[in-house]
Amino acid sequence: MLLVNNFSTLAQGLSMLHAAGTKMQDANGKEVVLRGFNLGGWLLQESYILQTDTLNSQWRIKQGMLRTMSEAEMEDFYRQYRANYITKADIDFLAKQGFNCVRLPFHYDLFLTAAQRHARTEVIRDPQNAKKLAAYVQSLSTWYDQNQLFTDQRLEGFRQIDNVLSWCAANNMYVILDLHAAPGGQGTDRNINDNFRPLDMWKRRDAKGRAIYQDITVRFWEKLAARYKNDGRVAMYDLVNEPHNLNAANGMSPDNKELSAFYARLITAVRAQGDQHLLLLEGNGYGNEYTNLTPDKLAIRDKSNLAYNAHRYGCPNTADAADANPNQINLIKNLVAFRDRWQVPVWVGETGENSNDWFATAVQILKDQNIGWCHWNIKRVNSQASLLRIKPYGSILTPEGRAALLHNVQFANCIPSRDVVAALTQPSSFTAPFAPLTIPGTIQAADYDLGRAGVAYQDAYSAKVDFKVDTPWNLGGAYRNDGVDIQLSSDSPKNGFSVGHLAAGEWLNYTVRVASSGAYAVQLRVQPAATPGRLTLKLGDAVVGTIAINQQSNAAEWQTVTLTTAPLPAGQHTLRLCIDQPVGQISWLRFMPAGRASAGGE
Incomplete structure (x- = not known):
């Protein structure tokens, strides 16, 4: 604590x-x-x-x-x-x-x-x-x-x-x-x-x-x-x-x-x-x-x-x-x-x-x-x-x-x-890791940083400001008390949660330690939406990878998609997962040295 x-x-x-x-x-x-x-x-x-x-x-x-x-x-x-x-x-x-x-x-x-x-x-x-x-x-x-x-x-x-x-x-x-x-x-x-x-x-x-x-x-x-x-x-x-x-x-x-x-x-x-x-x-x-x-x-x-x-x-x-x-x-x-x-x-x-x-x-x-x-x-x-x-x-x-x-x-x-x-x-600018995250390794989508909206994450609806409106800020109702919509997920066996109800313009920050510099293959475990999706990864202000995700063809079907990043410098950085066009849910991201990616699950 x-x-x-x-x-x-x-x-x-x-x-x-x-x-x-x-x-x-x-x-x-x-x-x-x-x-x-x-x-x-x-x-x-x-x-x-x-x-x-x-x-x-x-x-x-x-x-x-x-x-x-x-x-x-x-x-x-x-x-x-x-x-x-x-x-x-x-x-x-x-x-x-x-x-x-x-x-x-x-x-x-x-x-x-x-x-x-x-x-x-x-x-x-x-x-x-x-x-x-x-x-x-x-x-x-x-x-x-x-x-x-x-x-x-x-x-x-x-x-x-x-x-x-x-x-x-x-x-x-x-x-x-x-x-x-x-x-x-x-x-x-x-x-x-x-x-x-x-x-x-x-x-x-x-x-x-x-x-x-x-x-x-x-x-x-x-x-x-x-x-x-x-x-x-x-x-x-x-x-x-x-x-x-x-x-x-x-x-x-x-x-x-x-x-x-x-x-x-x-x-x-x-x-x-x-x-x-x-x-x-x-x-x-x-x-x-x-x-x-x-x-x-x-x-x-x-x-x-x-x-x-x-x-x-x-x-x-x-x-x-x-x-x-x-x-x-x-x-x-x-x-x-x-x-x-x-x-x-x-x-x-x-x-x-x-x-x-x-x-x-x-x-x-x-x-x-x-x-x-x-x-x-x-x-x-x-x-x-x-x-x-x-x-x-x-x-x-x-x-x-x-x-x-x-x-x-x-x-x-x-x-x-x-x-x-x-x-x-904490002051309004405060942010800190929610969990220790390393690259290479697996990042649970729901383990984004501690901090308020606009600092650790961005979500379309992050607070209730009208007592007559009953819409919950976390539409999934699980795990954390932010505007991020976290729900129980059997597809995420490590912590049991995924992030859903995504909208274009939303993002999540993760404080990560990159063990060694170089390009990485990133597997993203996603549930596609009814329309095509697109996700972007940033390290600091630099875009290091983008991937398009086909629209949903089978309800509730999860997919593992892979992108290769630009070279990542070693050390501690802020990784940002950006929702350019929404997918249905995101469960986890797995980073592996480029060329060593496999189709295995989380």
Whole structure:
């Protein structure tokens, strides 16, 4: 792995952060720009992270398990899962890459006692049963009135937070505490907030007419503030993750009045504990829209140490792209203008789920504006976009699948994505070999250099800049997270991948070491297209060979074609494979001294 420390503002000797105008500063007045990773999928499972999309949320995963196992067995599995998914090894790895913070998303149910969580599990068994849900809400009301919520300091939620704080402090990293699944659910998307009913946080009333889920959330932050108010390892409290669909269509105000009033309650409650931590607010619309949430609109006395959040996915990364609504701040121009208008720190609490080229562009433009960020996500099953790829495990609803998952999520068994690390930590001009390549020898087409589009490769479509467009940047969906379209291929037995979906003008760079000067015979393993193709090889700027490839006569037929290069000088060079006219797929290139070529396979 690349062990990169490319960030100029690492937290040194962690101390409480505070807002100083638009900046976050430590106790010594030194600016701290937080750049790190989200630990998503750990203390709250999101179905797409585990590739259980048909189950849609954590409670539905649990519901499926309860069909074949007891509640005690299910709880034991989840204890093992949480023990394996994130450990000190994961945090140490993040620190070695140069990241200085983690955001810790968690579910409120980890702060319930076993008996209290059992009451919630009874709803999970039959969530459409209104009587069961009402009974759970009544139980919550009783526990709330009797001050029996979040009082046991031995609860797993507290223990997990303390573990992360300890692991991060050992690496000089800050932690952002993120209530990702709030009581009742802060929106309509149950995959994010694990709710039984849409918007229940805002709409549910108990027998006394109270918005009980909101009351419980206030109580929750009172308890966390009392515990961590003097803890400098905590950078910020992220009070509620991604409120969304709070609008007139769902029977609420069109201008965030409910959210504004709730934030006022939360902020006041935290400050009443004597806690001056930075408080991170998230706007409506998945964390981005701040009408009636600006400092002047919040009904609070103490407006200090507030920070504002943006979540950036599938949007343009240009400095001039803007939204007509100045309170919609996921686009850079709006984000900067909002920061400067209100003189508050802004922070991109989630960003990612895109190509390496998009990552690198986002990091650079945020760096130019001195805005920190937290990448989503550290781990995903079989995803090249995550920092650590979890190998496929089967089904979480089978004993074999669960056993494999517990094994595969462990740090030692995950596959680091070196290209993702490079995109997030290296300058835009960075390039490096992806694999050691020598001539003579065989070069796998998918083993082109590390680096962004226009530097290590060129592809017609290399980043998603419109969230409404679902076209993947890697149309093959395999191996790497670039715009290059890589797919599984049985014709490439060495690494199992080929490059396809080619277009004229695309190219791939390979850093190669030529052992001895001279001309070489080059075999190219290709699948022809429906039209004639033509490929060119360059060494540096010099063309060293070109070959025409006949159009496809037999579907899926692979061919080995051969060209002879001009003399190649010895030493390290950049070899470029240019697509003048596309072929169907390219599997590998084999270089042999001229006159010694054979028709053998890879």
